[in-house]
Amino acid sequence: MLRFLLNKPYRSAAAAAAGFFAVAAVASSHSAEATVSVSLPPPRHFLSTPAELILGDYRFPSLFSIPLADVGFPLRHSFVDSSVPSATLNKEASGKSEDDSRCCPGCLGRKSIVKAAATAGPAVVNISVAHGIHGLMLGKSIGSGTIIDPDGTILTCAHVVVDFQSTRGVSKGKVGVTLQDGREFEGTVVNADLHSDIAVVKIKSKTPLPVAKLGSSSKLQPGDWVVALGCPLSLQNTITSGIVSCVDRKSSDLGLGGVRREYLQTDCAINEGNSGGPLVNLDGEVVGINVMKVAAADGLSFAVPIDSVVKIIEHFKKRGRVVRPWLGLKMLDLNEMIVAQLKERDDSFPDVSRGVLVSMVTPGSPADHAGFRPGDVVVEFEGKRVEGVKEIIDIMGDKVGQPLKVLVKRTNNKSAMLTVIPEEADTGR
The missing domain is CATH 2.30.42.10 (PDZ domain)
Structure with a gap:
């Protein structure tokens, strides 16, 4: 990674016994307390009627309802909201919710992050570059990348694959590429723009390659949910999530000189090895390329907007370099x-x-x-x-x-x- 100046409280209700158990709460509208009774069922004898346990603000679905004994303990009372349709309560009680769909694009559903990661994840690769002088191997750097074309075009960071300080060399422009499914390739650095920190690597495969879809960074707003994928510290297939903190953080705000650049600022956890990995929206579309974090702070990570990356790729195709x-x-x-x-x-x-x-x-x-x-x-x-x-x-x-x-x-x-x-x-x- 580049380093520049570079619940709500959870309450748990648990009970253990030699067999299945059930708890029932009975509340009186005239009392501030309810009594919960617990009993053990006879071996292998229980009812399979869906039931529901409500403790305080929490509702716990259960598949078993057992006749209760008279052993109890007091709890704060809780009432089921009569305004909620019984059909809804029955679905919740049986654990069969409608589905995990979102009410609208950009909203966070129960499986939103899971789906976003599953959509883009197969196209995320681990990139390793061996460094040495006069044939002597001195070490290896790591990073991430994203396959964006079936021909094997991979987006990554220039600082992952290119010599920035002239103290280490890239081995003839060759890098190691490992896919999420375990396949390994030798990649070639095709283009690199040090100013924007964007590079293109190519691999060749006789079998189909997974591809990530590019989205639009111009549609992002502060507060939108995003997911960062990559291989931090060589831990492949790692995902972190967060929100967009700023959509147009200027390079001058970060103390970076030269031609003006803009970044997406997020609070996703980014570490060494995440560089070059994708930042995706809840639809699994790539909206940025993760490039750096603030070394002395948590929750301050930055990505190149994908709209800017697309223009850089167009420059690469047209001239072989970026003209500004x-x-x-x-x-x-x-x-x-x-x-x-x-x-x-x-x-x-x-x-x-x-x-x-x-x-x-x-x-x-x-x-x-x-x-x-x-x-x-x-x-x-x-x-x-x-x-x-x-x-x-x-x-x-x-x-x-x-x-x-x-x-x-x-x-x-x-x-x-x-x-x-x-x-x-x-x-x-």
Whole structure:
């Protein structure tokens, strides 16, 4: 893993005896207590009538109802809600609930996490990379990956399969891949983007390979349930679950420099070996690739959104690498509250409700040459209205060297149309 600065109380009711037992509670509407009686049935003689035991707030289904003796002990009384249809109580009593379906997409049902893990789990692989110098083996690193295509295409993290520090080498781009069903393959590192920490590994198989379905990270909301799958500490077929804590955690919030990136933040347990494994929704669709956690904190894990990963894969197919345009601007998303605060401080601030504020222009950059100034508010980019930096990045795509038209608003509501020609970003900036 990358390390960057890198019940409710459970009450149990139990009884033990030499044979089957039964408990019955009888409550009076005039009493705060009920009497529970316990007796042992004659050997091999019992009734198979479904019954139900209610203790406090808990309902315990039982398959046996036995005549009771007069040995009892007091408990707080509990009444069955008369508003609940008897048919419902009968189903609960017999242990036959309707099913484990959810009331709506995204809701958590009794088997939701089980089904999500079962859907995506077979496509999750363990990746191991042997490291050495001059033929001397020095060790092995581990990670996870996800098969996303029947041709053997596997998504994983670049830091799992690529040398980041030049002190260890990847053995001729070859990695070990182990499937959940135990099959082992030799994989080849096809593409890797160190900036986004996404890589593609390929394996070849004569038999069918399980494949995970890609979902959409743009549909996620804070509080949505997600499941992380992978091989932490080489413990294969491990799943953890949690919720989405933030859908657009910026790299700058994490102290990570370079070109702007956004992450999904979750509270799923992530450890060494989880890197490259999938983050899936309750439908078992991949919505992110787990990349890192905060070393000194629990419940702070991060994943690359799958929508961003899909664009990276498209770059790989088109150019063999990821091309990122660079303008040389530091920008801030605006909303009505921020605009109101800025106008309180300076009444010459332009009359806008949304847009992107230019807070800094890098000297000698494409933006500097185009005439951008600190304080400009970008309202249109290539003829499209923009409300955030992400929209500008999406519009630019991989348009390096192509002139782009930008409409900005300046103090006292003056407008200016600028033409900027992006350069290819140096991710080490």
